Amino acid sequence: MKKYFFKRLFYTIVTLLIVSVILFVLTHCTGADPAKLVLGIQATPEAVEDLREKMGLNDSLIVQYFRWLGDILHGDLGTSYMKNKTVTELLGESFMPTFNIAIYAEIISMCIGIPLGVLAAKYKGKSASVAISSVALLGMSIPGFLLALFMMMAFCVKLQWFPVAGYTPAMEGFLEHIRSMTLPAIALGFPQAALITRTTNNAMLEVMNTEYIKTAKAKGASEGAILFKHALRNALIPIITVCLQSFAVFFGGAVIIEQIFNIPGIGTLVFSSISSRDYYVIQGAVLVIALIYVVANILMDILYGIVDPRIRITGKSK
Amino acid sequence: MENLLKVKELKTSFQTLRGEVTAVDGVSFEVKKGEILGIVGESGCGKSVTSQSIMRLYNEKELVKYEGEVLLEGNNLLKLSEKEMRSVRGNDIAMIFQDALSSLNPVFTIGNQIVEAIRLHEKISKKEAKKRAVELLRLTGIPIPEKRVDAYPHELSGGMRQRAMIALALSCQPKLLIADEPTTALDVTIQAQIMDLIVELNQKMGMGIMLITHDLGVVAHTCQRVIVMYLGQIVEEGMVDEIFKNPSHPYTKGLIKSVPTTNTDVSRKLYTIKGVVPLLSEAGEGCRFCNRCEMATEKCRTSKPHLYSMKNEGHRVRCFLYEKGGDCHEAK
Numbered sequence: 001m002k003k004y005f006f007k008r009l010f011y012t013i014v015t016l017l018i019v020s021v022i023l024f025v026l027t028h029c030t031g032a033d034p035a036k037l038v039l040g041i042q043a044t045p046e047a048v049e050d051l052r053e054k055m056g057l058n059d060s061l062i063v064q065y066f067r068w069l070g071d072i073l074h075g076d077l078g079t080s081y082m083k084n085k086t087v088t089e090l091l092g093e094s095f096m097p098t099f100n101i102a103i104y105a106e107i108i109s110m111c112i113g114i115p116l117g118v119l120a121a122k123y124k125g126k127s128a129s130v131a132i133s134s135v136a137l138l139g140m141s142i143p144g145f146l147l148a149l150f151m152m153m154a155f156c157v158k159l160q161w162f163p164v165a166g167y168t169p170a171m172e173g174f175l176e177h178i179r180s181m182t183l184p185a186i187a188l189g190f191p192q193a194a195l196i197t198r199t200t201n202n203a204m205l206e207v208m209n210t211e212y213i214k215t216a217k218a219k220g221a222s223e224g225a226i227l228f229k230h231a232l233r234n235a236l237i238p239i240i241t242v243c244l245q246s247f248a249v250f251f252g253g254a255v256i257i258e259q260i261f262n263i264p265g266i267g268t269l270v271f272s273s274i275s276s277r278d279y280y281v282i283q284g285a286v287l288v289i290a291l292i293y294v295v296a297n298i299l300m301d302i303l304y305g306i307v308d309p310r311i312r313i314t315g316k317s318k
Numbered sequence: 319m320e321n322l323l324k325v326k327e328l329k330t331s332f333q334t335l336r337g338e339v340t341a342v343d344g345v346s347f348e349v350k351k352g353e354i355l356g357i358v359g360e361s362g363c364g365k366s367v368t369s370q371s372i373m374r375l376y377n378e379k380e381l382v383k384y385e386g387e388v389l390l391e392g393n394n395l396l397k398l399s400e401k402e403m404r405s406v407r408g409n410d411i412a413m414i415f416q417d418a419l420s421s422l423n424p425v426f427t428i429g430n431q432i433v434e435a436i437r438l439h440e441k442i443s444k445k446e447a448k449k450r451a452v453e454l455l456r457l458t459g460i461p462i463p464e465k466r467v468d469a470y471p472h473e474l475s476g477g478m479r480q481r482a483m484i485a486l487a488l489s490c491q492p493k494l495l496i497a498d499e500p501t502t503a504l505d506v507t508i509q510a511q512i513m514d515l516i517v518e519l520n521q522k523m524g525m526g527i528m529l530i531t532h533d534l535g536v537v538a539h540t541c542q543r544v545i546v547m548y549l550g551q552i553v554e555e556g557m558v559d560e561i562f563k564n565p566s567h568p569y570t571k572g573l574i575k576s577v578p579t580t581n582t583d584v585s586r587k588l589y590t591i592k593g594v595v596p597l598l599s600e601a602g603e604g605c606r607f608c609n610r611c612e613m614a615t616e617k618c619r620t621s622k623p624h625l626y627s628m629k630n631e632g633h634r635v636r637c638f639l640y641e642k643g644g645d646c647h648e649a650k
Contacts, residue, residue: 125380211420217375219435219486220408233425308425309470 078280098265117200139194203235356541429467556633
């Protein structure tokens with residue numbers, strides 16, 4: 001277990017290092033000069049040059065990269081050029097809205113996707129199954145932002161059930177908090193629910209053809225027990241994979257949805273920092289998203305072992 | 319002896335993309351209490367379909383259609399509702415499958431699966447059921463059953479897994495045990511152990527056993543009576559001694575001749591039945607074996623033979639050679 005943990009930690013660090021290099025090179029390749037952006041178009045070349053020197057932009061890229069990396073190791077992700085705040089502060093403010101919405105979206109997509117996938121497998125070839133897979137196909141084909149706009153029109157403008165935009169923190173009333181997150185969570189969660197439905201359906205169909213399902217039936221187990229106990233438990237591996245991947249996708253996908261619903265989350269932070277070439281903020285935010293992916297992968301490994309004893313991490317001695 | 323199971327004119331047909339296929343076509347036989355009945359035949363002859371039809375394991379809503387009667391102590395199983403049938407499965411009739419590795423659920427412990435089987439049919443606590451599970455594992459000869467009860471299927475060896483599978487099948491002391499090729503997936507030495515175990519349990523618990531196999535040696539050692547199937551029909555039926563001494567149907571003769579023995583002359587080629595089993599959909603007008611039969615006549619190709627009774631009681635053969643209640647010695 002210990003060995004596994006260190007191996008995993010090592011891979012995590014390597015992954016993040018690679019991400020940081022790519023990220024650094026990409027942001028610095030965008031070409032715009034942050035010093036000019038900070039000072040505005042009217043700034044004199046001397047003033048710009050002065051600021052560039054101060055910001056360390058005149059050093060070679062390699063020097064800049066290692067300086068950034070060294071700062072990160074000291075817990076300092078840098079300071080925003082545009083907003084007078086450190087990147088850590090900005091990330092701290094915007095992490096919770098995105099995280100809460102991602103959890104909400106995850107709950108929505110799993111609660112829709114898994115039962116529908118099981119039902120579609122149960123009614124294989126029947127109209128119910130065809131209906132479910134058609135809706136799933138539709139769900140996967142509609143882009144989240146389009147769905148968001150339609151829902152906004154229907155539920156906010158016409159029916160006025162939800163606020164059009166904005167985010168209410170939990171501290172200012174839990175119900176309002178949930179209400180403000182509902183539409184963004186659906187917009188993010190629905191396409192993933194469709195994906196989970198299809199994955200669950202495929203995994204279940206495969207499992208339903210196995211011999212142990214026949215054994216379960218021969219024991220006298222009811223159809224419900226066969227589906228939800230014997231089959232679903234065995235179909236969980238691909239379902240876990242797609243669910244955790246979708247959680248990471250919610251972070252990446254937040255960029256667009258948060259813009260539409262005006263949520264002050266990581267997505268909005270990425271968007272605004274890209275438009276203002278706020279290098280440190282972009283890098284910090286994307287690193288956080290990369291970290292979410294890595295953590296999701298580690299969680300996947302742990303859950304695989306819990307669900308399927310055959311892939312339990314070695315070292316368990318009994 | 320009293321009949322435990324009586325199958326009358328069982329017909330099992332499947333809906334396939336190429337139309338309806340009748341995999342079991344008018345099969346009638348009985349299993350007596352405490353008897354081991356062997357069912358032999360090549361792959362695809364319908365022996366597994368027969369056994370799974372008895373337990374009604376196929377999807378009845380769209381896939382399969384049963385006709386005829388399956389009487390378990392006089393009660394027609396084909397007429398039962400799905401709910402009533404569930405209380406028969408695992409309780410009155412239990413089944414052992416070929417490959418225990420794929421037949422045991424990989425994500426639950428052996429004990430867990432046996433406990434589930436017991437608690438499906440009896441209202442007892444989990445703790446008591448687990449005690450029973452340990453006893454069942456002990457009964458099937460698994461060493462240190464207190465420990466094995468918490469093992470997952472993949473943690474056991476092939477022989478142990480099959481023993482666990484048998485323990486699972488015995489969990490509610492079924493009246494009839496259907497063993498569908500229980501030793502095919504095992505090493506030869508383990509095969510013998512498992513067969514000995516099945517015979518021992520049969521004597522101890524007095525349940526009827528239907529042993530499905532393609533291994534004639536196993537049949538000779540364990541069964542009292544045997545049914546030979548070919549392409550969904552019974553072609554010969556009788557006491558084991560009779561069938562081995564006096565095989566009458568050309569197919570049975572072929573099967574017995576093609577078993578290699580230690581005193582077979584090695585310079586001679588092993589006997590084989592010519593040709594391959596035709597597809598069910600290609601079965602013609604006449605006898606289903608006529609294309610491969612060395613003795614086939616014109617009559618065999620145009621009309622269907624019935625099961626004819628032979629001189630010895632209970633010996634029946636589906637072949638025109640014995641149409642007039644013939645004596646098998648004449649045919650030679």
